[in-house]
Amino acid sequence: MNLLCVGTSYRTADVATLERLTFTPAQLTEVLAHLVKQPYVGEAVVVSTCNRVEVYAAVSGFHGGLGDICTVLAEHSGIGASELAAHLYVHYDEAAVRHAFRVAAGLDSMVVGEAQILGQLRDSYHVATEADTAGRLLHELMQQTLRVGKRAHAETGIDKAGQSVVTAALDVAAQQIGDLTGRPALVIGAGAMGALSVATLTRAGVGPLRITNRGAERAARLAEAYGATAIPYAELDAALAEAEIVISATASSSPVLDRAMLAAAAPLVVLDLAVPRDVAPDVTGIDGVTVIDIEGLAAGRRALPAAAETAAVEQIVVAEVEHFLAWLRGTEIAPTVAALRTRADDVVTAELRKLTSRRPEFTEEQRADVSRTLHRVVQQLLHSPTVRVRQLAAEPGGDQYAALLRELFDLDVPMATQADAVPEIGGNA
Numbered sequence: 001m002n003l004l005c006v007g008t009s010y011r012t013a014d015v016a017t018l019e020r021l022t023f024t025p026a027q028l029t030e031v032l033a034h035l036v037k038q039p040y041v042g043e044a045v046v047v048s049t050c051n052r053v054e055v056y057a058a059v060s061g062f063h064g065g066l067g068d069i070c071t072v073l074a075e076h077s078g079i080g081a082s083e084l085a086a087h088l089y090v091h092y093d094e095a096a097v098r099h100a101f102r103v104a105a106g107l108d109s110m111v112v113g114e115a116q117i118l119g120q121l122r123d124s125y126h127v128a129t130e131a132d133t134a135g136r137l138l139h140e141l142m143q144q145t146l147r148v149g150k151r152a153h154a155e156t157g158i159d160k161a162g163q164s165v166v167t168a169a170l171d172v173a174a175q176q177i178g179d180l181t182g183r184p185a186l187v188i189g190a191g192a193m194g195a196l197s198v199a200t201l202t203r204a205g206v207g208p209l210r211i212t213n214r215g216a217e218r219a220a221r222l223a224e225a226y227g228a229t230a231i232p233y234a235e236l237d238a239a240l241a242e243a244e245i246v247i248s249a250t251a252s253s254s255p256v257l258d259r260a261m262l263a264a265a266a267p268l269v270v271l272d273l274a275v276p277r278d279v280a281p282d283v284t285g286i287d288g289v290t291v292i293d294i295e296g297l298a299a300g301r302r303a304l305p306a307a308a309e310t311a312a313v314e315q316i317v318v319a320e321v322e323h324f325l326a327w328l329r330g331t332e333i334a335p336t337v338a339a340l341r342t343r344a345d346d347v348v349t350a351e352l353r354k355l356t357s358r359r360p361e362f363t364e365e366q367r368a369d370v371s372r373t374l375h376r377v378v379q380q381l382l383h384s385p386t387v388r389v390r391q392l393a394a395e396p397g398g399d400q401y402a403a404l405l406r407e408l409f410d411l412d413v414p415m416a417t418q419a420d421a422v423p424e425i426g427g428n429a
Contacts, residue, residue, distance in 0.1 A: 036133045077374055
């Protein structure tokens with residue numbers, strides 16, 4: 001099996017396209033099951049956030065795996081294959097590992113250095129684990145990805161120099177209405193992004209702060225944690241009228257804020273951080289209403305970390321990618337070493353059988369002594385070479401040693417075909 005990452009993000013697609021590709025939590029388990037039923041896909045993890053949709057998969061062939069994943073994405077989104085291809089990036093094997101590590105470290109985020117992606121990756125891995133679609137390869141990849149992300153934030157200043165998406169959105173809001181301190185605000189949605197929004201608004205001194213959510217209990221818990229006020233979702237119109245800043249971050253599949261609601265609540269700055277968008281598409285040109293969404297934030301990205309900080313993280317990623325590849329090469333040599341030992345055991349067994357037929361006068365004890373002696377000799381002869389070949393296989397270019405062993409001893413080792421393996425395709429994610 002080989003690693004394949006197929007995805008799209010704010011870099012390669014507009015919000016409308018991301019909205020069609022995004023999976024709700026309820027859909028994730030279904031699509032994971034659909035992916036691993038495809039002929040070339042053995043394992044799958046799907047990352048679906050407001051900024052990206054990525055499929056990490058263990059595949060038995062590049063072209064077949066890519067075709068299977070694209071088919072599933074096209075079926076889900078309703079986007080034609082040719083149109084979809086224009087928005088996708090593809091990373092294979094080493095490039096897939098490097099991309100995953102960069103994503104976890106915050107280097108590929110809209111606001112470089114933000115740490116929220118770590119929680120999103122953890123949640124995605126958890127869903128795949130619960131759905132039993134992550135096998136040995138993706139378990140190792142995701143565990144190491146999370147570890148690398150934590151290391152990058154712990155050992156560098158990437159998170160201090162960077163910002164969360166919410167912070168970036170508030171910076172844009174401040175450009176529209178000035179100092180945000182003491183401004184009444186409303187957060188719609190009490191999920192992960194809603195909670196991050198409440199925390200960020202509280203630190204920024206925004207208030208009074210109200211929270212509403214379709215699930216009232218969740219809104220009440222979040223409000224209690226931050227000294228805010230939870231209001232019933234049925235009173236959303238009234239809450240809009242009392243707010244100057246609104247952050248909407250629900251998981252709704254349809255808009256929760258329409259033109260009439262926002263026109264009645266003007267003046268207002270609305271930060272739409274949901275994908276699909278919470279603000280209806282026709283909300284444009286309303287006097288006193290400014291809507292900032294993910295697409296607008298992507299177009300105006302700034303406040304990037306210093307070059308020294310990003311360089312430090314890139315160095316961590318380079319070292320960790322090589323560490324992962326060494327592990328991967330070590331696992332790839334294992335079936336060949338096992339096949340070699342099996343071949344040796346088969347030879348010993350065959351020779352013992354011949355000896356028994358030639359020397360029937362041997363007692364059971366004598367046969368046992370001969371058998372133990374032959375097996376010890378073979379094991380001692382194989383020990384040093386197999387230990388050494390595992391060490392060599394973990395080094396760059398180590399795959400040649402496994403191939404050499406298979407050729408020298410004519411070993412039949414079941415392995416995923418490498419015939420259609422190709423290097424990274426597509427643009428940077």
